[in-house]
Amino acid sequence: MAQTRKPSRSKPQKTSAIPFFEPALFQRAIHPQSAISASDFSVAEIRRILLSADTLEKEEPLRRAKRLAKRRVALLFYESSTRTRTSFELAAKALGADTTLVSSLSSSIEKGESLKDTGITLKALGAECIILRSPYSGAPYLLARATGLPVLNAGDGMAEHPSQALLDLRTMLRFRGIKATAISEKCLRGVTVTICGDILHSRVARSNLLTLPRLGAQVILCGPPELLPEIASSMGPGIQVERDFDAALRRSQIVMMLRIQAERLAGMKIDLDDYRRRYQANADRMAAHAPEALVMHPGPIIRGMEITSEVADGPNSAIAEQVHHGVPIRMALVARALAGVKVDRR
Numbered sequence: 001m002a003q004t005r006k007p008s009r010s011k012p013q014k015t016s017a018i019p020f021f022e023p024a025l026f027q028r029a030i031h032p033q034s035a036i037s038a039s040d041f042s043v044a045e046i047r048r049i050l051l052s053a054d055t056l057e058k059e060e061p062l063r064r065a066k067r068l069a070k071r072r073v074a075l076l077f078y079e080s081s082t083r084t085r086t087s088f089e090l091a092a093k094a095l096g097a098d099t100t101l102v103s104s105l106s107s108s109i110e111k112g113e114s115l116k117d118t119g120i121t122l123k124a125l126g127a128e129c130i131i132l133r134s135p136y137s138g139a140p141y142l143l144a145r146a147t148g149l150p151v152l153n154a155g156d157g158m159a160e161h162p163s164q165a166l167l168d169l170r171t172m173l174r175f176r177g178i179k180a181t182a183i184s185e186k187c188l189r190g191v192t193v194t195i196c197g198d199i200l201h202s203r204v205a206r207s208n209l210l211t212l213p214r215l216g217a218q219v220i221l222c223g224p225p226e227l228l229p230e231i232a233s234s235m236g237p238g239i240q241v242e243r244d245f246d247a248a249l250r251r252s253q254i255v256m257m258l259r260i261q262a263e264r265l266a267g268m269k270i271d272l273d274d275y276r277r278r279y280q281a282n283a284d285r286m287a288a289h290a291p292e293a294l295v296m297h298p299g300p301i302i303r304g305m306e307i308t309s310e311v312a313d314g315p316n317s318a319i320a321e322q323v324h325h326g327v328p329i330r331m332a333l334v335a336r337a338l339a340g341v342k343v344d345r346r
């Protein structure tokens, strides 16, 4: 006799903190002073942001601290961060803003509060701008639509990290002796930048790819096929894929190393000894193929993996300088975000 199956009782749905699809949200506009993708910035806008970074960096600190005195900036971090979080916070404080940090480990996010509800809560508490880091690509768009506030993307999943691309650009321009006033569609003409490593999972690479070719740079992407699909070269003009790191170095004035993002590999196995042999920036390789090249890395660096200490701490390394540029660039982005926001002090 056929057994009858009891109708299965569906389990209660757990509230999820991940972004979710809510069609009505997609009708809502994104605040124009948001910075979510590097493609949000025209070349003229990039110039304005870098000029603003120069001005704010040079400004007398007490005068600067009056610019956003008592304005409220929330930092919402669902992923760990050292450089981006600290520099955004220092930037907002240097402009006089009050900041608050909400992290997924010490807030109601842990209890299942959604990104939308967290954003609405922060707005109700007076936040005028939200700086978001999320493991989910596209999360900043949802937050911007849900709150109507300017949202600054501090890194979303594998998608983008636009403020990193701007501070990387400032590092490159200084290396080439190019002033912010000279930023144009051709200011990086004749410059070849190799980006080497885990391109597939890198939001930094993506934001740089949306920026550098528009300023005239050639970009060579380098890495093994599992971390760099061939199709990456179709991201735009001026972008090539080269599997031979030594050949890429010989053509480059700037090399940007990326770590393998172990947290996003999703079971992918990489032969690390082979990876080091083929793609590590080490002293012998750099001396042989690109002795004058500027060495960059967005961090965190994994010493002995994609880069050796000799190179990371060597005379051509701009890694600390990149971190330094984080504060002025993020001051400019926070000031831009709040410039058009009406203060509602009910």
Ligand code: CP
Residues within 6 Å of the ligand: 080, 081, 082, 083, 084, 085, 155, 161, 164, 298, 299, 300
């Ligand atoms: N470059 C970067 O995003 O570093 P953090 O993860 O430390 O912020």
